[in-house]
Amino acid sequence: MSNKSRLIEILKEKSVRFGHFVLVSGRESDFYVDGKQTTLDAEGSNIIARLILEQLAPGVKGIGGLSMGADPVASSVAAISWDKGTPVQGFLIRKEAKGHGTGRSVEGRNSLGEGSPVCIVEDTTTTGSSLMKAVELAEAEGLKVVQTITVVDRQEGASEMMTAKGYTLEALVTRAELEG
Numbered sequence: 001m002s003n004k005s006r007l008i009e010i011l012k013e014k015s016v017r018f019g020h021f022v023l024v025s026g027r028e029s030d031f032y033v034d035g036k037q038t039t040l041d042a043e044g045s046n047i048i049a050r051l052i053l054e055q056l057a058p059g060v061k062g063i064g065g066l067s068m069g070a071d072p073v074a075s076s077v078a079a080i081s082w083d084k085g086t087p088v089q090g091f092l093i094r095k096e097a098k099g100h101g102t103g104r105s106v107e108g109r110n111s112l113g114e115g116s117p118v119c120i121v122e123d124t125t126t127t128g129s130s131l132m133k134a135v136e137l138a139e140a141e142g143l144k145v146v147q148t149i150t151v152v153d154r155q156e157g158a159s160e161m162m163t164a165k166g167y168t169l170e171a172l173v174t175r176a177e178l179e180g
Contacts, residue, residue: 003047008173010044011152016178025127031175033152035123039072048073048151049080051172052121056088057147062118064091064108066134069123073151077121091118093137106141117146125150125169128158132165152178 014037021032038044052063052073064074071092078090091108112118120134135145148162153171162169 003051004172007038007044007047007051007151008177010041010047011038011173011178014038014041014044015152023126025129027126027156029154031154031179033124033154033178035069035151036072039069039076039123039151045072045076046080048172049076052077052119052149053081053084053086053088055149055170056119057117059117060088060119060147061116062089062091062108062112062143063121064093064106064118064134064138065121066093066095066130066137069130070121070134073121073123088119091138091143093134095133104141105137106143109141109143112143114142115144118143119147119149120145121148122150124152124154125158125171126154126156128161128169131158131162131169135165135167 015034017032018030021029023029063077064070074090078088081088089111091106094105118138122131125131131148138145148167149170151172153174155175159169
């Protein structure tokens with residue numbers, strides 16, 4: 001079985017729910033993906049990291065995104081990249097800069113030089129607003145966003161919004177694949 005097929009199985013088993021849900025965007029939906037149930041699962045985390053590393057753009061030096069959804073994804077990719085001998089540094093983006101210490105909104109930034117090419121990741125993408133916020137915050141900290149990847153694209157406008165802003169959203173799995 002391929003890693004992607006196994007990831008779809010894990011997502012269906014641990015993360016996909018049907019019913020009535022209110023999403024972060026405020027929209028109501030009958031389809032919900034609790035991505036953290038898969039990104040924090042030992043097997044799920046490992047498979048996600050391997051799939052992302054397979055499609056990571058050449059030269060990417062860092063991987064991260066908005067806390068909480070991106071944290072386990074970035075951490076597992078960084079760990080597996082080390083094992084593969086091609087280290088990619090993880091970083092985390094706070095939704096708001098902390099009011100003490102360095103005051104930074106990007107943690108792990110010291111491992112990445114000015115203008116470092118990075119990939120922004122997310123566990124589940126709906127409209128793309130959280131993903132775009134992560135891109136803007138990373139770029140404001142001097143990083144160069146060259147790629148965006150989501151574990152699950154709910155196919156509700158994120159890809160189109162990112163394209164309109166000059167970025168391409170890549171998905172490991174789409175809603176259609178999870179409903180099929």
